[in-house]
Amino acid sequence: MIAAQDLTKRFGPRTVVNGVSFEVGRSEIVALLGPNGAGKTTTLRMLAGLIAPTAGSIVVDGVTLTRGTGSALRRRIGFLTETPGLWDRLTVTENLRVYAELYGLDAPDTVVAHALDALGLADEAGARAAELSKGMRQKVALARALLHSPSILLLDEPTSGLDPEIARSVRRLLDDRRAAGCTILVSTHNLDEAERMADRVAVLDERLLALGSPSALRSRLTTGRVTVRLRDNPARYLTVAKSFDAAAASDERTIVMRLDNAEERTAAVVRALAAAGAEIVEVRQEMPALEEVYLHLVGEH
Amino acid sequence: MRIRALVRRELLDLSRNWMVLVPVAVVTILALGLPFLIAIAIPRLTGQPLANDRDLERVSLVLGPAGELSGEARIQLFLFQQFLLLFLIIPVTGAMALAAHAVIGEKQARTLEPLLATPVTTAELLVAKVLGALLPTLAIAAAGLVLYFAGIAWLAEAGVARSMVSLRTLVLVVPVGAATALLSLQIAIVVSSRVNDPRTAQQFAILIILPVSTLLVAQFLGRVWLSAAVLAMTAVGLVAAWLIMLAVSVLLFDRETILTRWR
Numbered sequence: 001m002i003a004a005q006d007l008t009k010r011f012g013p014r015t016v017v018n019g020v021s022f023e024v025g026r027s028e029i030v031a032l033l034g035p036n037g038a039g040k041t042t043t044l045r046m047l048a049g050l051i052a053p054t055a056g057s058i059v060v061d062g063v064t065l066t067r068g069t070g071s072a073l074r075r076r077i078g079f080l081t082e083t084p085g086l087w088d089r090l091t092v093t094e095n096l097r098v099y100a101e102l103y104g105l106d107a108p109d110t111v112v113a114h115a116l117d118a119l120g121l122a123d124e125a126g127a128r129a130a131e132l133s134k135g136m137r138q139k140v141a142l143a144r145a146l147l148h149s150p151s152i153l154l155l156d157e158p159t160s161g162l163d164p165e166i167a168r169s170v171r172r173l174l175d176d177r178r179a180a181g182c183t184i185l186v187s188t189h190n191l192d193e194a195e196r197m198a199d200r201v202a203v204l205d206e207r208l209l210a211l212g213s214p215s216a217l218r219s220r221l222t223t224g225r226v227t228v229r230l231r232d233n234p235a236r237y238l239t240v241a242k243s244f245d246a247a248a249a250s251d252e253r254t255i256v257m258r259l260d261n262a263e264e265r266t267a268a269v270v271r272a273l274a275a276a277g278a279e280i281v282e283v284r285q286e287m288p289a290l291e292e293v294y295l296h297l298v299g300e301h
Numbered sequence: 302m303r304i305r306a307l308v309r310r311e312l313l314d315l316s317r318n319w320m321v322l323v324p325v326a327v328v329t330i331l332a333l334g335l336p337f338l339i340a341i342a343i344p345r346l347t348g349q350p351l352a353n354d355r356d357l358e359r360v361s362l363v364l365g366p367a368g369e370l371s372g373e374a375r376i377q378l379f380l381f382q383q384f385l386l387l388f389l390i391i392p393v394t395g396a397m398a399l400a401a402h403a404v405i406g407e408k409q410a411r412t413l414e415p416l417l418a419t420p421v422t423t424a425e426l427l428v429a430k431v432l433g434a435l436l437p438t439l440a441i442a443a444a445g446l447v448l449y450f451a452g453i454a455w456l457a458e459a460g461v462a463r464s465m466v467s468l469r470t471l472v473l474v475v476p477v478g479a480a481t482a483l484l485s486l487q488i489a490i491v492v493s494s495r496v497n498d499p500r501t502a503q504q505f506a507i508l509i510i511l512p513v514s515t516l517l518v519a520q521f522l523g524r525v526w527l528s529a530a531v532l533a534m535t536a537v538g539l540v541a542a543w544l545i546m547l548a549v550s551v552l553l554f555d556r557e558t559i560l561t562r563w564r
Contacts, residue, residue, distance in 0.1 A: 085411040090317075102306055
């Protein structure tokens, strides 16, 4: 588990991160969204113990991150930096082996071989890092971040610039890590990916603008418009619908209404219609895309 | 363990980029030829033995009693002893480029951030960087010394080679030589972690050679003669200075500035 409390970072007069608080639990993936310069990388660097916050605190697995505890806590953290940062003249295996030794792992060769297998990199083991494609370099960097089986993963744009196939394999890998109990915080610009992968989404733009599950965030912008498609004539059930929304309307197949607190009241509408004998084919609650919510939040800010 | 891993990485990288060591080796070989040119080749080519030079004879008196050595051999011994100091400087000048590039090079290659995200401490990182530049330097210096002594044994007057093998030579070459290189490279690492351009780092680092060069010139003028005891104390002082400089390096190594403000 990793928790940030009132995390603030200033570089001279410029405030990059301002009073950010959140927690990421075990077996949870939180996606950190925000425009360029929103403070995502700075937040990840603070959580990884690379730079000190100007104010606020960070707790990693119950231990407060300080200068004194930093070295020990970094053992529990796997950090994927924005760029892969591989030593070009060293082979993939040599790159990973150095890190296996830095983490003090027993049998580093075995650990490295296992990591290469897990990421489908065994064929590239002897290749020099300079010879790898961008996607492969990113996979090697990910293998490096996972090498010591960290309980916390901090990933700065892990799928940026990757082809869909590799991006998918990375997402699968993160799913596996989550299932294994890992705490995962991922910074990304890819809203679709955030929605598919993350349990919760944090929108950051110097301050934390929103934090919640993708559906909860989307419901923030919901219009309350609910469309019910029926097998028989909807006009017969319009009275029932009007008891929830006086302005409810129907056409050949559907009843459309606007509900306050649609998330909770939609079920009651469905029950009432069913009790009146309506054969319901589909109920659709109009929800904005996460992208709309994101743009709304960031634009509002 | 972590230092060993990092040093091995440095050496592996260097072995794949060995051309950077060629200038160090070339300068060492050239420096090796200089004393033989002065002490042996020129006197033979001109027919003017060194012993004819009153000034050289006077300054060579700092060596103490001549024993069985001829006048010529004594001056040769003096010159070869003086040039030993050169071995403290020449390889270090070459290694400066490696050390000066150590931190800024990692930053520019974007390899520093993942490294700093590991449990490695700043002191471990900096010691590894110094050793990564020091070990190849010492290897080249050692090879140069072997050639130097072989050349003396082959070309110099009788007894010179035997007289060269002394406690003073040993102290000068082993602890003083290594400690001088260690301190110089540590200073270069400090420079490397404080500037954001490798050219600036190299320009600053090269200034470190000046104090040792001054010592060399002073010895040649006969103003200074460092006995084995003085050299031993110097070595201790240099190691102490290195430890202080290491602590200073750790204090001055500003992770935040390096990660966030260097481009």
